[in-house]
Amino acid sequence: MTNTWQDIKNANLVIVMGGNAAEAHPCGFKWVIEAKIENGAKLVVVDPRFTRTASVADYYAPIRPGTDIAFLSGVIRYLLEQDAIQHQYVRAYTNASLVVKEGFAFENGLFSGYNEETHSYDRSSWDYELDEQGFAKSDDSWQHPRCVINLLRQHVSRYTPETVSRICGTPQDKFLHICGLIAATAAPDKAMTSLFALGWTQHSVGSQNIRTMAMIQLLLGNIGVAGGGMNALRGHSNIQGLTDVGLLSNLMPGYLNLPLDKETSLDEYMKTKQYKPLRPGQTSYWQNYRKFVVSLQKAIYGDAATQDNNWAYDWLPKLDVPMYDIIRAFEMMNNGQLTGYICQGFNPLQAFPDRGKIRRGLSKLKFLVTMDPLDTETSRFWQDFGPQNPARSAEIQTEVFQLPTTCFAEENGSLVNSARWLQWHWKAAEAPGEAMSDIWIMSGIFHRLRELYRKEGGAFPDPILNLTWKYTDPVEPDPEELAREMNGRALADLTDPATGAVLTKAGTLLDGFAQLRDDGTTASGCWIFSGSFTEKGNQMARRDATDPREQGIAPNWAWAWPANRRILYNRASADQDGKAWNPAKPIIEWNGSRWEGIDVPDYGPTVKPSDGVGPFIMNAEGMGRLFARDLMADGPFPEHYEPLESPVENVLHPKVRSNPVARVFASDRAAFGTPQHYPYVATTYRLTEHFHFWTKHALINAILQPEEFVEIGEVLAKEKGIEQGGWVKVSSKRGEVVCKAYVTKRIKPLLVDGKPTHVIGVPLHWGFTGQARKGYGANTLTPSVGDANTQTPEFKAFLVNVEKTGAPAA
């Protein structure tokens, strides 16, 4: 989230698209209700199904799964046509005026630089035209045909209401009504918040779905302001923490990139990370990258990371492919290239696409280690549970080590919520049985590995042998000790370079990442967490709910990264002179000598408005980007591409139907179905009664939603003779699910390019362990397709067939 849960109450318009906030985030959803009741806000829901969120919405419109970019590009077109944009904001704070290089083009569905063989783009033309000093050229008159706003105007001109409706199946009047509601928030004192989740990410165009809405928010001046923002509702209490500490295969803690093979030295690695300002006088905060990297290395390797060995750069793993994401991991497993798997707090047999492929992959492993508080399906993949898991145990040689772990309530630690708050929690109960903490288990594995390396040498022992491990209890380091390590400390006296005065004494915990250095005198395990555990104590454990302006910002409740900042880009909440756009809900304002307000400024605290420093200080141009430069794999502007499995052609460019750079392995492509055999669009989702595959282990949740089912509209059910609660077989090219049907009015056929299109809803919670009834799991059906940028699987739009069937033999 750019903003916070509480801040949602400041919105005038709440749009839920690409998510189902009431259902998947019922507790946080209270702030939407608060916005409605206390702020007179309207709630708009755009979703293929009439969801529980829709049940309390002021306005609902249906949409075909996988067509959000068409819808939102239509909104952009509307805003530009009606001139319903926040002009001052767009001119001053976005790159609308910057001029794009000659050579950038978009034709027939492809941006310039496409390479058909590698399914990737040479993105060199996707950038600004630079002047002699290396700054991006700007045309404040917006006359230049290649300035961003004009290119954007041209790009979205194809998305007329007719075309939107033809692609999305959303009736034109509904689409236009929503455009009108959105446009009203272009007023400087009005804000729209966008709440989304996996309904946008789990697509082959997932990142671009989100980007399109971010662009709308920039055009409306809704980023950085109270009640605005792009608010990703994280689907797991600590999934934000997972990405923050770099548990992605191509990242290190604090969103630092894992080096690539070709980056053979630290200097080489740093070359692509200089982040020279692209406009005069801009902050471009990533210029501090080296400080973050060196401090991370000092945290990992301690004294062994020195200037002489380039801060142990050589000991870092280097990527030979863009990333080893889950789709690649299981592809390799299936090919026999990955033979051991440690699966910590993860249930891939339920969670990853194409369940059959997952099961086959696990069956080829030499060993599988699972670490989980629950008896997961993955741990039992080898066991025959009937049609829901038809494993042939005798043929599987994988050795499985099932290690029970504590759950969050059985240990101290912190969770990072959607609003980037690090909240400390305390152990509430002893763990049952043989469960041990993840820390104890990982430490145990580490010590044994190190011992083996010590004794046997091995190909490359240095990265393991040199790890620093100076914990009070090396067998099970204390969570607080680990938290202090993340925060970071001074390794030597930190002096003022000008005067030589000691600013921070050696050994002290740091107050924030501004103190980090690239000379080896500081260590920090995750730079964005710096400030969370200082000499003043554990900031994450703070529980003062005081909200000075009752505006949803309680600065002394827990701690938010970065720097305890609650609303990102909050400098943009004020105009160029430093006055709040919305005087009723100011966040920070310029008081003549400094920025003051209810939040930590996302800006130099004493940088004068007249200095012209842009509010987007992480970006090299200091501006919000309507044109993404070369930073997205699939284009600097979003474009509508059909899901990899789609019932229709791409009406915009038939030759380029789907995202040309989506992640698809050849073997997975062979497992795609066609509309002839699989005529219906399916989409997967959660129900409020369950949390993924966990809560079916809890009796009450199992009682509340006991059994697998799919949702089918009344029209299709009638056509197929399917009865309410009757048995159906849902099949895709990859597998089939036999379960009950919920025949509902909440899914209506959509008129897509003149043809009625049916959507089937597939909730994902059931498996074969736990207290609920056995189920096949939605991923039996889903295709192995990844988003071009994040490799997130396309769970939200694929093809199936559905047939009436008899009850299975009991």
Added chain:
Amino acid sequence: MSDLQSQDYVRRSASTLTPPSVRSHEDEVAKLIDVSRCIGCKACQSACMEWNDLRPEVGHFEGSYENPADLGPSVWTLMKFAEHENEQGNLEWLIRKDGCMHCEDPGCLKACPAPGAIVQYANGIVDFISDKCIGCGYCVKGCPFNIPRISKQDHKSYKCTLCSDRVSVGLEPACVKACPTGAIMFGSKTDMKHQAAERIEDLKSRGFDQAGLYDPPEVGGTHVMYVLHHADKPSLYSGLPDKPRISPVVGAWKGFIKPLAVAGIALAAVGAFFHWITAGPNEVTEEDEAEGERVLREADAHEPEKSP
């Protein structure tokens, strides 16, 4: 069963005379359910199970999100989901938390032949006192909202207690505490009516001209009230009665038991009930029904019994 004491009773089943409550200062309470901000998350349902230690069995999918499929001896509240297409052809998904309404004039209590098995406290809560319940099922017949359910295990009747045990020590009912959207509110009946009025105004401003409060006068008002977007058509909400009515048979039955009690032969009746308990199945037999009908035919319409 509750921690409230008999001094709090204002009504008692199968008793003509109810001692006046000595605690006259007690406010009438009410739970207000704002249907328009309920998201159907069932947190209330699960809180009810948690607090009251209820664990019905893991059922089946039966063609809706309603689970378990019905109220039951261990299902005291249930989310009901109705898919309704309005005149404009737009869908409304009307989600209502079903359970005991805690009627001011409770049909269950009036129907109950077992002395003291159903009581009403001064705060308005209608409570079943299980050890006095004989499992005859008359309360089921007497309830205009189809709420009580008889347990097959112990042959006693169960329903929502409005968490009388929590309320008696100054806590709100468990469902109220759990509701994430504030759709369930609890307080004095007067305050809840004020709250409702504000909500109704907001709903009217959003185009729900018929928004209103459900506090049906037919049962003297209720201590569980709803804010409805369509107060003109309560039945849209999974059959919430438009005009709840206590079956005339119930009035008749009271007319039948009352003379018995007055004649001082209530003991005989208790003896008969005792037979029912031990012999089971504790159902209202056809004979009983016929007897009720007969009394009904003979007797004039009886005024509903009023507490002294």
